[in-house]
Amino acid sequence: MNYACQLADLPRGASLRLTDLPGSPPVALFHTDDGELFAVDDTCTHADASLADGFVEDCAVECPLHAAIFDLRTGEADGLVAQYPVRTHTVVIEDGAVYLQLSEKIPHLPAGAQRYVAS
Amino acid sequence: MTALEQPPVTAPRVGSAGSASAGSLVPTLPGHWYTDPAIFEAEQERIVEAGWVCVALSADLAEPGAYRTVQVGRESVVVVRGRDRAVRAFFNVCRHRGARLCVEPEGKVRNKLQCPYHAWTYDLAGKLIAAPNLTQMPDVDRIGYGLVPVAVREWIGYVWVCVAPEPPSFEEEVMGAVVTRLGDVESIDHYGIEGLALGRRISYDVAANWKLVVENFMECYHCATIHPELTEVLPEFADGYAAQYYVGHGAEFGEQVRGFTVDGSAGHTRIPGIAEDQDRRYYAITIRPGVFVNLVPDHVIVHRMTPVAADRTLVECDWLFLPEVVRSGVDLDRSVELFHRVNAQDFAACERTQPAMSSRVYAHGGALVPSEHHIAEFHHWVQARLA
Numbered sequence: 001m002n003y004a005c006q007l008a009d010l011p012r013g014a015s016l017r018l019t020d021l022p023g024s025p026p027v028a029l030f031h032t033d034d035g036e037l038f039a040v041d042d043t044c045t046h047a048d049a050s051l052a053d054g055f056v057e058d059c060a061v062e063c064p065l066h067a068a069i070f071d072l073r074t075g076e077a078d079g080l081v082a083q084y085p086v087r088t089h090t091v092v093i094e095d096g097a098v099y100l101q102l103s104e105k106i107p108h109l110p111a112g113a114q115r116y117v118a119s
Numbered sequence: 120m121t122a123l124e125q126p127p128v129t130a131p132r133v134g135s136a137g138s139a140s141a142g143s144l145v146p147t148l149p150g151h152w153y154t155d156p157a158i159f160e161a162e163q164e165r166i167v168e169a170g171w172v173c174v175a176l177s178a179d180l181a182e183p184g185a186y187r188t189v190q191v192g193r194e195s196v197v198v199v200r201g202r203d204r205a206v207r208a209f210f211n212v213c214r215h216r217g218a219r220l221c222v223e224p225e226g227k228v229r230n231k232l233q234c235p236y237h238a239w240t241y242d243l244a245g246k247l248i249a250a251p252n253l254t255q256m257p258d259v260d261r262i263g264y265g266l267v268p269v270a271v272r273e274w275i276g277y278v279w280v281c282v283a284p285e286p287p288s289f290e291e292e293v294m295g296a297v298v299t300r301l302g303d304v305e306s307i308d309h310y311g312i313e314g315l316a317l318g319r320r321i322s323y324d325v326a327a328n329w330k331l332v333v334e335n336f337m338e339c340y341h342c343a344t345i346h347p348e349l350t351e352v353l354p355e356f357a358d359g360y361a362a363q364y365y366v367g368h369g370a371e372f373g374e375q376v377r378g379f380t381v382d383g384s385a386g387h388t389r390i391p392g393i394a395e396d397q398d399r400r401y402y403a404i405t406i407r408p409g410v411f412v413n414l415v416p417d418h419v420i421v422h423r424m425t426p427v428a429a430d431r432t433l434v435e436c437d438w439l440f441l442p443e444v445v446r447s448g449v450d451l452d453r454s455v456e457l458f459h460r461v462n463a464q465d466f467a468a469c470e471r472t473q474p475a476m477s478s479r480v481y482a483h484g485g486a487l488v489p490s491e492h493h494i495a496e497f498h499h500w501v502q503a504r505l506a
Contacts, residue, residue: 047251054248055229064231064240064248064249065238065249
């Protein structure tokens with residue numbers, strides 16, 4: 001389990017880019033307007049851009065750069081702009097703190113973002 | 120007379136003390152003030168770019184993501200309604216390499232403004248949110264390299280922007296113009312303009328300097344000659360004194376006139392908030408440099424001017440009625456036609472005047488008669504801004 005943040009610091013509609021998770025590329029954590037929490041790989045599988053800076057609507061995040069869309073529940077890509085899914089991570093809340101159980105799958109990283117694997 | 124026999128052109132002796140006509144005539148600006156590109160450029164910089172400019176009807180930007188690209192002096196500005204429904208304005212310049220972000224005059228984006236050159240991407244609040252390889256440049260300040268904001272105000276249902284780094288007081292410059300003309304700002308509030316709906320919009324491309332358009336709007340010495348329909352509805356215009364000559368004065372409709380329409384026939388539902396002394400009257404306000412507001416009991420007409428060259432001015436004119444009137448689909452033609460005709464008559468007069476501005480004979484300008492003397496104050500204002 002990896003500590004992410006205090007829930008109180010992530011209001012509804014906010015997102016957080018977590019860059020210092022051990023052995024993992026950056027992860028995007030979302031608190032949706034509906035009050036749900038989701039964590040997915042932060043890097044779009046189409047091109048190197050941060051999904052944490054994207055737009056969340058109807059349980060999906062739209063990449064700010066080329067508008068690829070990923071389902072926040074499954075990580076599934078829209079199949080139009082992006083072909084590969086992002087990994088989803090389990091979010092656990094304990095005593096007002098948000099923790100992540102990171103996926104053990106191999107991440108799909110676009111060209112230009114392979115540095116995250118090397119590290 | 121041959122060319123050799125022509126007398127030399129000298130400065131007109133208008134308003135000179137001691138002459139028989141002392142006091143009757145006041146000089147206009149010299150002709151080159153209406154033609155000189157250097158003066159036009161100075162006006163753009165020190166008048167248009169220094170003040171508040173009315174750029175759109177708030178309803179033109181009704182939905183989140185709706186935007187308009189507008190020219191403010193020499194600057195292109197994007198006005199956009201955010202996902203939080205607030206209207207914001209930005210210089211239309213990508214912070215990366217300067218490409219124009221928006222080239223269409225209007226449109227709708229879903230959630231971002233993206234430069235079509237290298238895809239630097241900004242959210243609707245102007246923050247830089249994405250760019251190719253941006254995640255590899257964590258030192259880039261997303262706010263510092265966000266779009267450069269332009270001051271925005273929404274008032275009487277219109278969006279006003281100011282591109283100056285330190286905008287002048289909106290209350291003094293814009294609302295103050297209303298107080299100067301009507302005596303107080305409540306008088307315009309009675310019309311509830313922000314609650315009216317757009318019934319018709321007509322754009323005019325006028326081949327004349329913007330100051331000729333303003334001067335024309337400020338006086339009514341020409342009304343009896345070129346505005347037969349308007350003078351029929353507002354008989355007092357026949358004596359040449361416009362509503363803008365006085366403070367708090369509205370021109371009264373003629374006795375037989377039933378509404379502010381091209382033939383004096385009845386208009387539409389009266390705006391409920393107007394005061395008794397605003398019924399059956401026409402009020403006009405000039406908000407310098409480029410807005411004219413015309414108030415009649417059942418509608419409001421707003422002109423917005425964009426000077427684009429020393430000899431060319433674009434004018435967008437809106438006719439606003441009660442929303443239920445517009446929704447009903449009732450024929451607005453007779454209401455619109457009156458001022459559309461006035462516009463066409465006025466702009467034709469301005470276009471007839473523009474070519475003479477570069478005549479040798481007009482090098483020292485012309486003359487203002489007493490019912491036009493208040494225009495000299497406008498000239499002093501322009502000159503003071505450029506001094």
